[in-house]
Amino acid sequence: MKPLNYLTLHKHTRLLLLVGLLSGCSSTPPLEAPITIVNGYTIQHLPETIELPAGQFYMGDQSGAGDSDERPVQQMVIAAFALGRYEITFQQFDEYTDAEGLPRVLSSNTQRGVLPVVNVSWHAAQAYTQWLSVHTGQKWRLASEAEWEYAARAGQYSHFQSGNAPESVCSVGNIADQTALKAGIATEITSCNDHSATSKAGGAYAANSLGLHDMHGNVWEWVADCHVIYGQAIDDSLCTQRVVRGGSFLTPASSARLSNREALNPTQFLNQVGFRVVREL
DSSP, X not given: OOOOOSSOXXXXXXXXXXXXXXXXXXXXXXXXXXXXXXXXXXXXXXXXXXXXXXXXXXXXXXXXXXXXXGOSOEEEEEOOEEEESSOXXXXXXXXXXHHXXXXXXXXXXXXXXXXXXXXXXXXXXXXXXXXXXXXHSSOEEEOOHHHHHHHHHTTOOSSBTTBSOGGGGGGTOBOSOHHHHHXXXXXXXXXXXXXXXXXXXXXXXXXXXXXXXXXXXXXXXXXXXXXOOTTOOOOGGGOOXXXXXXXXXXXXXXXXXXXXXXXXXXXXXXXXXXXXXXXXX
């Protein structure tokens, strides 16, 4: 496993992942629909979620070409849950920090709004989900690694939702590409063009078959799990590294593979790391 630095993280693996049946998706109120809860507080920018059915799948690198932290492959049983259709935005996270009297997180872009929030630590992402839970009466949290991969795969056996060719990822995700190379922000790229050198608003690229956007690229996504060897038990209070998934606009397609995982200190906040949320059913 290689460390994650401020600009790039990538591993080169290939995999086949058997995913259980996923069907019958539905969504919560739209992204901008406000929700008023019992104490009278109104959340103006509630995350939109997609309800995913229960199922089973094999998580990890089945090809043998992946890094050691993607093995051993293990069969996972997943309960039904709802996952964010998009990554959490600055607009959504700013509503939380403003309500709690906290400083707004920094943006490395000149814009904020509906761009995915970055420079958020794992602890800050957890705090946002707790805030949502308190003010909606629903249970919100980060996805587990297994839930994330189950949703990202959406029944696919290929390396990416777009197939096995790395160049195909530019049609479904925002990765380090020819545009990033020309802009001088990335040197290791995939030879395709997604027409963006920085992060993009959710929905700019094609969703997977479940309606989830940006499971490849845009920003890395914190998940709940401690970074350990698959199947290894650990006292969560002793965890020193948490997992990020999905790759970013600064990493090539190899980082966006559906089994790829990286480790970060949960106190770190980086210009290419954000998150999406789960709503329990």
